Amino acid sequence: MVQARAAQEVGAGQARLTRADHDDVGVHVHINTFGGPDLPGRLCDPRPPLRSCDTEPESRQGGSTVTALAHHPVGPFTVEDWHALTPRPDGSRLELVWGHFQVTPPPSMHHQYAGDELRAVLKAALREAGRTDLYVVTGIGTEISTERRTALIPDVAVLSTRPVGKAAHAADLELTVEVVSPGNSRQEQAAKMAGYAAAGVPFYWVVRQDRLGASSITAYRLKDDEYVEELTAGPGSPVTITAAPVPVTFDPAVLHP
Incomplete structure (x- = not known):
């Protein structure tokens, strides 16, 4: 013990x-x-x-x-x-x-709500596209790199393997999402982005919340070991994100209770 x-x-x-x-x-x-x-x-x-x-x-x-x-x-x-x-x-x-x-600390209520709603959005998009081989999960331990000694807990992840076992591996990740609030440091965000990029995760999203929980979303695509921003969208109108295993259309407003 x-x-x-x-x-x-x-x-x-x-x-x-x-x-x-x-x-x-x-x-x-x-x-x-x-x-x-x-x-x-x-x-x-x-x-x-x-x-x-x-x-x-x-x-x-x-x-x-x-x-x-x-x-x-x-x-x-x-x-x-x-x-x-x-x-x-x-x-x-x-x-x-x-x-x-x-x-x-444990996620705040609006932090957790955003992750849960985004999981529902991604799950619906995968089902509509017929991608029964992909799975959406929240808050799972993930071995990013033993060499770089990095293991993270993304807020949302899309896996290419069944979610069974103690932790996922970087090779299983198709998309990772981090929900960040004003208190998240630049150092923390940079280190996580670097870890996912070095591990070869194809797509990376960042959901940014203000202090009341309202959310915007930035989607990145991995290209030549770097994340390239595809779009940033705020609440109020639907957007289609193609930096994902399948195109995903939704209004970021749904991430706010």
Whole structure:
């Protein structure tokens, strides 16, 4: 059984949580998280002293190609370590990003609602196209890369294999979707985009929510190991996204309760 020690400080709208987990994985795991339900955790080096990992997105002005690069060394923890950790009882998500653990609070209600509605939209599109070989799931553990020591939990994913087992593999992913809110850091978004691109996931969507939950969506297609933006759409009128296993037509307004 993993033993954990936690200390929590709350002040000025921020919470800091430090854990040391050991025995099951044979290492000490230090995790820092900042924020609340809409202020997800930041990437940090789990080895003391704790520091922020330096990951920044690179965008090409005047174009639509987005390259997400991670500029920090790969951390000490592996996908096997990630598998060995026990589920967190509070429902928070523990991901492994370039060898560093990242913990985020449980999704807010409007965050979860957007993911559930998008799953329904994608499922209907797949059925209409007769793609019974593809499956839409939410919040599953996914082994992105053992070499890059990355394992993520996309908010929505389209799989090319039956959703059976503990975790999916990068080769099973046709589309991944991340729902982000104003509290999500650029570092977190860049690192996840880099991970999905490096793993060869063909399509990647980002649903961006404002503080009231209203959503816009940006769809990317993988080309030459980079994600190329196809479109960004807000609520109010139907759009058709072709950066997907099948064309998907819907109004992003349905993602807001």
